[in-house]
């Protein structure tokens with residue numbers, strides 16, 4: 362049996378890995394449009410600075426990526442974030458440290474005394490009776506109040522999903538939090554019963570020596586499959602025995618086909634095969650986001666921490682700043698410092714699509730306004746993602762049920778990417794493992 366996987370990001374590569382693990386003799390070809398594998402996992406080296414174009418790592422509180430790293434023989438590449446990276450900041454009216462303890466929460470100026478009291482009042486908010494979906498904003502206002510939602514959940518969702526609380530489905534994006542309400546009647550009740558926080562981001566942030574691309578290369582080398590990069594698929598046809606792929610004047614037959622491309626690309630590829638499925642795929646919207654890397658030969662700011670996220674109410678042009686060289690030691694050479702500034706998302710989609718020059722200026726101005734940095738960077742790097750992160754709108758899970766019912770009508774067709782069941786690397790790997798199980802089942 363020959364299997365084609367289209368898309369060589371983490372979803373495509375990990376799907377290949379788990380298929381091979383279950384059935385080492387299967388023949389797999391991965392088709393990737395770019396010259397390099399990785400998709401949103403791509404490291405660029407500029408004058409000794411390492412800038413991540415997309416993800417910079419994964420949290421160790423879920424087992425998925427860590428397991429893949431170990432099983433693919435990439436363990437020696439693992440790089441743990443520094444201890445100082447536990448300290449995070451929120452920019453509201455000024456820079457405030459994210460409170461990590463009860464006493465810090467009581468003292469934080471991020472919320473008024475009334476806002477804090479409302480958070481405690483969560484204990485007395487009755488659980489929602491039905492399973493219907495809602496936005497994160499409606500969930501937050503209902504359970505912890507407006508102030509907490511605007512000061513904490515709003516910057517967090519911009520940082521993780523490049524989204525906004527009033528635009529994202531809580532059931533799809535934060536299932537663990539919804540589960541706390543459903544199972545324990547409330548968030549505090551749930552957290553107290555479970556004794557540890559599973560709801561918010563936790564665990565240790567892990568990355569790779571030399572950046573995430575080093576893991577992508579190592580994973581790809583471990584696969585022993587055929588990899589075709591810099592290739593465009595012109596057309597896909599379904600036959601009695603599987604699928605025919607037409608690529609730049611040649612055609613190849615495969616028994617099974619896994620699409621690990623973004624949903625809008627999969628929609629295009631499946632247009633002639635199933636117009637209804639294609640429409641369902643193109644209905645999944647993406648948020649634009651741009652990443653500006655700033656490298657400093659000299660910078661007086663100590664960068665003790667992970668970085669900052671700005672609230673919508675701060676009305677800044679940037680979403681946040683990651684203090685990269687403080688998080689991972691090898692992102693800048695000794696004595697130098699590296700930052701990455703995030704711009705756009707659903708909060709300011711138009712800003713993400715500005716010219717390189719404009720984005721650099723927004724970033725430089727942003728670090729000045731939020732961190733007081735006056736020095737000019739020695740090196741800059743801009744990566745613009747016109748469709749960066751899929752947006753899970755309210756009702757996403759229901760729509761995915763319908764979409765995958767439709768996929769099942771096509772024997773030997775599978776979808777594996779961040780567009781359906783989670784955008785984090787851990788989610789992509791966990792989902793790829795499930796897809797691989799289905800592919801090898803029959």
Ligand SMILES: Cc1cc2nc3c(=O)[nH]c(=O)nc-3n(C[C@H](O)[C@H](O)[C@H](O)COP(=O)(O)OP(=O)(O)OC[C@H]3O[C@@H](n4cnc5c(N)ncnc54)[C@H](O)[C@@H]3O)c2cc1C
Nearest residue numbers: 368370371372393394400401415416417778779784785786
């Ligand atoms: C700025 C940013 C920061 C992020 N930070 C984090 C983070 O810190 N931690 C975290 O866990 N997650 C993070 N993420 C999310 C995470 O990186 C992605 O969800 C994940 O990498 C997506 O992997 P994927 O393989 O599903 O999709 P992609 O990485 O998009 O891969 C799809 C692949 O398909 C290829 N392709 C497209 N069209 C074709 C075609 N016609 N033919 C063949 N191939 C094609 C693409 O080139 C690409 O390689 C971040 C994302 C962004 C954008």
